[in-house]
Amino acid sequence: MNFLSHYYFDRYNTNSYEVLGSILPDLLKNADKSSNIFPEKHQDKFKQPHEVAILKGWKKHLDVDKLFHNASFFLEHQHQLKLKIKETLKDTPIKPFFAGHIAIELILDHLLLKHQKIDATKLYLHLNTVSKNHIIDFLNLNNVPEQEQFFKFFEMFKKEQYLKSYIDVANVSYALKRIFMRIWPNPLHTEQENKLTQVLIDYIFDIEEKFIIIFDEIERQLLDD
Numbered sequence: 001m002n003f004l005s006h007y008y009f010d011r012y013n014t015n016s017y018e019v020l021g022s023i024l025p026d027l028l029k030n031a032d033k034s035s036n037i038f039p040e041k042h043q044d045k046f047k048q049p050h051e052v053a054i055l056k057g058w059k060k061h062l063d064v065d066k067l068f069h070n071a072s073f074f075l076e077h078q079h080q081l082k083l084k085i086k087e088t089l090k091d092t093p094i095k096p097f098f099a100g101h102i103a104i105e106l107i108l109d110h111l112l113l114k115h116q117k118i119d120a121t122k123l124y125l126h127l128n129t130v131s132k133n134h135i136i137d138f139l140n141l142n143n144v145p146e147q148e149q150f151f152k153f154f155e156m157f158k159k160e161q162y163l164k165s166y167i168d169v170a171n172v173s174y175a176l177k178r179i180f181m182r183i184w185p186n187p188l189h190t191e192q193e194n195k196l197t198q199v200l201i202d203y204i205f206d207i208e209e210k211f212i213i214i215f216d217e218i219e220r221q222l223l224d225d
Contacts, residue, residue: 023061
């Protein structure tokens with residue numbers, strides 16, 4: 001599940017530290033793909049209100065990810081997208097399963113913006129509200145090395161606000177290509193990129209009326225826990 005989809009479950013939350021925590025696992029991974037911390041296993045370390053709030057958001061992220069990746073909606077549409085993308089990815093190193101997984105996550109972010117289910121500006125306001133020193137406290141408690149690299153990415157993430165661009169399908173396709181390029185250098189030629197964009201456009205049309213089902217389902221499950 002991508003940043004905006006995670007934020008959906010905190011769209012009414014007024015605690016900026018909890019909101020940060022809810023996307024911090026992905027922020028850390030984007031800054032450094034080798035990042036691997038488990039604050040939920042050492043909860044007694046976190047004493048200060050900001051530390052507890054970030055941890056609460058972090059744990060919610062884990063819960064939402066688990067529910068999302070086991071949801072029938074995700075499993076079905078990841079598979080269907082894999083089948084539709086497969087021919088376009090022929091003769092490339094990109095795995096259709098991986099492409100389908102990432103594509104459905106990006107599509108859901110796009111649809112949340114398009115149908116005004118979330119306000120991305122509010123997410124960035126939350127991120128700009130939190131204190132850098134408080135984030136450092138949390139990272140230090142988790143023995144996170146190379147914090148300079150993280151904060152360089154975090155500042156760029158806040159400044160560029162590229163998540164807002166996902167309202168345009170072309171930018172969703174571009175984001176998908178950029179994710180591929182983190183693993184494989186220049187895996188797609190222009191014709192393949194255009195075909196991939198068209199697959200996404202067609203698939204968005206197919207699920208536009210029912211995409212909110214997965215968010216409603218997860219929200220109910222979170223309330224039940």
